[in-house]
Amino acid sequence: xxxxxxxRRVLALGAAAGLGPLLGACGDGGSSSSNGSTGPVxxxxxxxxxxxxxxxxxEPAGVSPGYFTYPTASSAASQPVQGEAVTALTYTYDPIAxxxxxNPYWQNLNDKLxxxxxxxxxxxxxxxxxxxxxxxxxxxxxxxxxxxxVQQMPAMLKTTFTDxxxxxxxxxxxxxxNLAGLPTDAWRSVVYDQRIWGIPVPRARIGTVLYTRxxxxxxxxxxxxxxxxxxxxxxxxxxxxxxAGRWAFGQIPFxxxxxxxxxxxxxxxxxxxxxxxxGVFTHTGTTPQFTQALQDTVELVKSGVIHPDQAGAPNTxxxxxMLAGTTSFTIGxxxxxxxxxxxxxxxxxxxxxxxxxxxxxGTGTRVRTPGPTLSSFTAIAKTDDANRIKQILxxxxxxxSPFGSSEYLALRYGVExxxxxxxGSDPTLxxxxxxxxxxxVRYLAExxxxxxxxxxxxxxxxxxxxxxxxxxxAVPDPxxxxxxxxxxxxxxxxxxxxxxxxxxxQLGNKPVSAWQPAIKQFMDRVGxxxxxxxxxxxxx
Amino acid sequence: MHSQRNRWRRDRVLLLLAxxxxxxxxxxxxxxxxxxxxxxxxxxxxxGIWHSPYVGLDNFEPVLxxxxxxxxxxxxxxxxxLIQVVFVFPLPICLALILNATISERxxxxxxxxxxxxxxxxxxIVVALFQQMFGNGGMLNGWLRSADLSTFHIVGVPELFKxxxxxxxxxxxxxxxxxxxxxxxxxVDPAQMEAAVVDGASAVRRLWHVTLPSIRAVIVLLLxxxxxDSLSVGFEQIILQQAQVGAGASEVLDTYVYNHGIVGxxxxxxxxxxxxxxxxxxxxxxxxxxxxxxxxxxxxxxx
Numbered sequence: 001x002x003x004x005x006x007x008r009r010v011l012a013l014g015a016a017a018g019l020g021p022l023l024g025a026c027g028d029g030g031s032s033s034s035n036g037s038t039g040p041v042x043x044x045x046x047x048x049x050x051x052x053x054x055x056x057x058x059e060p061a062g063v064s065p066g067y068f069t070y071p072t073a074s075s076a077a078s079q080p081v082q083g084e085a086v087t088a089l090t091y092t093y094d095p096i097a098x099x100x101x102x103n104p105y106w107q108n109l110n111d112k113l114x115x116x117x118x119x120x121x122x123x124x125x126x127x128x129x130x131x132x133x134x135x136x137x138x139x140x141x142x143x144x145x146x147x148x149x150v151q152q153m154p155a156m157l158k159t160t161f162t163d164x165x166x167x168x169x170x171x172x173x174x175x176x177x178n179l180a181g182l183p184t185d186a187w188r189s190v191v192y193d194q195r196i197w198g199i200p201v202p203r204a205r206i207g208t209v210l211y212t213r214x215x216x217x218x219x220x221x222x223x224x225x226x227x228x229x230x231x232x233x234x235x236x237x238x239x240x241x242x243x244a245g246r247w248a249f250g251q252i253p254f255x256x257x258x259x260x261x262x263x264x265x266x267x268x269x270x271x272x273x274x275x276x277x278x279g280v281f282t283h284t285g286t287t288p289q290f291t292q293a294l295q296d297t298v299e300l301v302k303s304g305v306i307h308p309d310q311a312g313a314p315n316t317x318x319x320x321x322m323l324a325g326t327t328s329f330t331i332g333x334x335x336x337x338x339x340x341x342x343x344x345x346x347x348x349x350x351x352x353x354x355x356x357x358x359x360x361x362g363t364g365t366r367v368r369t370p371g372p373t374l375s376s377f378t379a380i381a382k383t384d385d386a387n388r389i390k391q392i393l394x395x396x397x398x399x400x401s402p403f404g405s406s407e408y409l410a411l412r413y414g415v416e417x418x419x420x421x422x423x424g425s426d427p428t429l430x431x432x433x434x435x436x437x438x439x440x441v442r443y444l445a446e447x448x449x450x451x452x453x454x455x456x457x458x459x460x461x462x463x464x465x466x467x468x469x470x471x472x473x474a475v476p477d478p479x480x481x482x483x484x485x486x487x488x489x490x491x492x493x494x495x496x497x498x499x500x501x502x503x504x505x506q507l508g509n510k511p512v513s514a515w516q517p518a519i520k521q522f523m524d525r526v527g528x529x530x531x532x533x534x535x536x537x538x539x540x
Numbered sequence: 541m542h543s544q545r546n547r548w549r550r551d552r553v554l555l556l557l558a559x560x561x562x563x564x565x566x567x568x569x570x571x572x573x574x575x576x577x578x579x580x581x582x583x584x585x586x587x588g589i590w591h592s593p594y595v596g597l598d599n600f601e602p603v604l605x606x607x608x609x610x611x612x613x614x615x616x617x618x619x620x621x622l623i624q625v626v627f628v629f630p631l632p633i634c635l636a637l638i639l640n641a642t643i644s645e646r647x648x649x650x651x652x653x654x655x656x657x658x659x660x661x662x663x664x665i666v667v668a669l670f671q672q673m674f675g676n677g678g679m680l681n682g683w684l685r686s687a688d689l690s691t692f693h694i695v696g697v698p699e700l701f702k703x704x705x706x707x708x709x710x711x712x713x714x715x716x717x718x719x720x721x722x723x724x725x726x727x728v729d730p731a732q733m734e735a736a737v738v739d740g741a742s743a744v745r746r747l748w749h750v751t752l753p754s755i756r757a758v759i760v761l762l763l764x765x766x767x768x769d770s771l772s773v774g775f776e777q778i779i780l781q782q783a784q785v786g787a788g789a790s791e792v793l794d795t796y797v798y799n800h801g802i803v804g805x806x807x808x809x810x811x812x813x814x815x816x817x818x819x820x821x822x823x824x825x826x827x828x829x830x831x832x833x834x835x836x837x838x839x840x841x842x843x
Contacts, residue, residue, distance in 0.1 A: 129802040136585035156586040243685055245677065308676030311696050312783030493804035497609055500799075504786040509698050 041165060041194040044173035049181035049447075051075065051404030056451070056464045062205040062471040066451040066464040071404045072425040078178060078401050080114030081394040087118045087141035089134060090443045091127035091376070093315065093336060097439040105414035105436035112410045113398055115391070121440050125314075135160055140381040142392055145443055146198060147376040153488055154193040161379040165196045167393060176393055178400035183448055185373040198377035199396045201442070204449045205474065206334045206354075206467045207371025208266065210256050213328045214351040214462075224353055228362030229260055229296065236305035239328045248305040250318035250327040252506055255369065257296045259357035261289040264369040264475045268499035272369055274534065276478035281534045283527050285498070285519045292360075294505055294512045301508060311507055323347060329355075334371060337463055341453055342434055351458065354466035356473065370474035378444050399445040403452065411441060426454035484533040491526045498522050576818075578811035585807070599808035603816060610813065612788065613796040616702075620773040620792060623706055629766060631714045633759065636721035637747070655715025663776045666712050670704070671695060698789035705777055720762065724755040760837045768825040771817050793817050 056066030100106050110116050120141065122130045127147055134140060140160065166172065173180045179199060186200035214224055220239060226232045236248035254267055263284045265272035273284050284290055300306070307327055310318070315332065322330035323344050337352070344350040359366055380392050401407030409427065413420040419433030429437060451467075453459035484491075501518040504510040519527075548555070574589075579599055581592040602610040635655070642648045658666065672678050674694045681691040694700055728751055736746045775794035782790045791799070793813060801810025825840070832839035 132585050132802060132805075136588070138588070152584055152586075156584070159586045243688075245682060245685070308681075308693070309671065309678070309695065311785075312781060493800055493806040493809075496799055496804040500609075500787040500791075503783065504788055507696065507698075507784075507786050509786050509788055 041191055041196065042170040043184055043187045044168045045171050045180055046184050047174065047180040049177055049402045051402045060472060063467045064204045064449045064451050066460045068457050068460055070425045070427060076406050078398045078407055081391060081398060083115050083391045085116035085118055086392055086395050088143040088444055089141045090119060090121045090145040090440050091124040092121050092440040092443065093124050094438045098436055103436045105419045105433060106439050108415045109410060119439065142381055143378050143444060145376045145378050157192055157197045160382060161197055162382050162389060163195045167389060168196050176397035178397045178447060181402060181447060189374050190377040198379035199445050200374040200377045201446055202448050203372055203375050204334050205371050206470050207369055208255060209332060209334050210253060210355040211322065211330045211332060212353045212355045213322060214353040215349040216325060216328045225355060227358045229360045232358060237303065240305045245326060247307045247327050249329050250307050250321040251310050251331055252297060252301060252306060253331060254297055256357045258293045259367050260360045261293045262367055263289050263293065264367055266369060268502055270495055272477050274479050279535060279539055281531045286523065291512060291515060294515055297506055298508065298512060338453060341456060341459055342429060353462050356470055366473050367475050368470055368473035376443065396445040399441060400447045402447045403450045423455050428454050479534055482534050482537045484530045486526050486529045486533060494522050494526045576811060576815050578807055579815045581808055583807040599812040602809055603813065613791040613793050617771055617773055617792040620702060621770045623702060625770055628706060628709055629763065631710060632717035633721055635714055636718040636725060639718060639722060640725045658712045659716035663780060666708055667780045670708055696784045698785045701785045701789040705774065708777060720758060721755060724758040728754040757838055760832050761840060764825060764828040764832060764840050767828045768821050771821055
């Protein structure tokens with residue numbers, strides 16, 4: 001619960017691998033409004049925009065549409081934007097892209113957009129502190145990506161950013177057709193105190209993925225889907241060969257182990273840690289299953305199947321281990337799936353699948369932590385200049401151009417013949433294009449996610465299959481739409497201490513029994529108050 | 541009055557030259573001191589210093605009540621401070637003496653250049669280097685593993701963490717710190733040295749009775765200055781490695797301030813702890829300076 005942990009180790013564990021803990025509005029994993037007051041405001045009208053018919057339908061609900069090929073004819077979906085340069089602050093999970101002067105992709109983007117886009121960005125792990133210090137310093141760019149829930153969010157937004165309600169509420173959004181194509185669930189998460197504060201960067205509901213090197217597992221003759229904790233452990237042992245410098249995991253799969261024990265949520269950060277039954281809220285950290293998961297974790301770590309340098313390793317390094325076959329798994333948010341294919345283009349036989357968490361004893365219902373509905377939302381620095389606001393919204397609208405449009409091509413692939421080449425109708429990034437397109441425009445605004453891997457049918461099918469299998473297992477978060485002031489104001493610091501104890505247990509510095517006093521202190525200081533706040537609101 | 545004006549006139553070029561430095565000092569060192577007011581506020585970044593509510597001494601609660609997390613950070617800081625003052629501080633002096641005793645000027649230059657180099661690497665690089673060399677999957681252990689020998693776990697072992705960061709500090713900065721001592725050594729009076737040789741003093745005697753007394757003032761000065769920021773035990777270096785060993789072994793006051801203030805959003809408490817750290821630093825400098833005076837040294841300043 002509560003946004004915490006922008007430390008480097010944030011990327012360390014499980015779901016954390018992207019933004020779980022950063023997003024972490026208590027319990028909602030950033031997935032929806034934790035603000036409770038979505039009632040009276042009229043959410044933007046949903047009017048889907050598609051520039052192409054999918055090959056794999058978006059069913060069941062929550063699954064992204066899949067495309068095997070890129071539509072041959074791409075037409076424009078937006079008007080170019082006129083006016084002075086627009087500045088933005090956002091985050092990235094990738095290496096830094098070349099600067100504007102040596103980045104034809106970015107230059108082309110500015111050309112097509114019709115106005116200059118000046119982006120400053122920092123690593124996602126440091127992003128929350130960057131935003132806090134930028135706000136404290138009072139020197140805001142035009143657009144700021146907001147991750148997670150920060151203290152006194154409604155008041156902070158009111159003093160620092162522009163209320164966009166009149167521009168986006170109800171049918172007003174239709175002036176920006178691509179913004180009207182963003183999913184309603186994602187919009188819910190940008191409403192605070194019944195006002196709309198930004199443009200969501202929408203995410204597939206599948207959430208965090210235990211990325212699996214299917215080719216390595218196949219080579220070892222292992223099933224791609226273990227069905228119990230015992231089989232999981234055997235699989236890990238079979239994939240480990242210390243002498244050859246090979247381990248199963250590049251990080252502790254703690255959230256997977258939690259799910260095996262029937263608990264959802266993302267740790268560290270504790271996003272999604274509350275469960276509810278008959279109006280009674282329970283912090284899963286207090287349950288015996290959680291302690292069991294801790295014991296399982298210690299057992300797994302002791303068995304030596306995790307890379308010995310995993311602790312504190314940055315996520316980029318863990319991904320490299322997986323790509324190099326040093327490890328067979330890595331953990332990250334679903335949104336990063338497509339990136340691996342580009343990075344693995346020299347890995348023969350590379351095939352990536354997602355593994356579901358089995359139940360501990362192999363029977364009963366499997367559970368899955370749903371992903372956040374958005375990655376972040378982009379707010380506009382406080383201004384009264386209506387024309388400027390409209391211009392910035394036009395820029396964001398342009399950035400949300402749908403799959404299949406010519407803008408999407410410019411946004412994802414750049415300039416034909418320079419940053420990408422066509423293979424049939426499929427665009428393929430060149431070496432230079434691959435690094436240039438790391439410019440994180442997609443963390444300012446982008447269209448609803450689709451599944452598409454140029455010239456890689458298997459990759460599309462693997463992602464789609466994982467979504468179809470995983471999305472229905474998702475256990476909804478009971479705190480969605482509820483607001484706890486304690487979470488927003490006091491819990492971050494306490495959660496930080498809780499995470500620090502969790503880490504010590506996972507590293508083996510402290511015994512599992514250290515968890516009980518830690519969670520008790522957490523409950524005494526803030527947990528019980530949060531519980532009461534949620535129960536009161538849910539009971540209404 | 542008249543003479544005062546004359547002095548102003550006489551020194552005006554010097555004063556002008558000092559102006560940019562003084563301005564920078566005021567602007568970036570003294571003005572931000574006002575920000576310490578946060579220690580007495582329930583500070584919210586978006587409200588700023590002017591509008592955040594005043595809460596008195598509430599933020600000092602973890603300090604006053606001895607919160608275990610705070611105490612852990614304090615104890616770690618003190619241990620690391622002690623290690624660094626006792627073991628790290630004298631090393632550049634020894635190294636400078638060795639370099640000074642090297643006869644070949646070329647060899648001396650070459651050694652100096654090599655020793656200075658690590659200073660210019662950032663902590664990220666230094667930490668990564670140590671990780672690559674001594675990490676559990678690093679070079680040393682990789683080699684041991686392939687040779688079927690048992691491996692050493694050095695990285696990620698809480699008990700060895702303080703040793704680890706101390707070695708890094710020594711590797712990175714010892715060479716660089718010799719510069720001032722070498723400069724001081726070059727000013728040792730050769731006549732005294734010759735006289736000692738004539739009197740038949742051995743090398744050890746010469747070191748003890750001639751060399752060291754000549755550089756004593758510099759050593760004391762640097763020691764006092766070092767004490768002033770001795771509670772800053774390497775924020776960047778530690779935060780980079782904190783996730784490997786956990787907070788128990790690695791949390792120090794600086795990381796406590798970062799983790800509670802910037803990460804945890806508890807700016808007030810973080811500022812309070814930072815403020816106390818600053819006050820202790822000032823007290824150490826004043827105390828050490830007074831002690832230096834008592835021992836007949838000049839210290840950093842005289843009244």
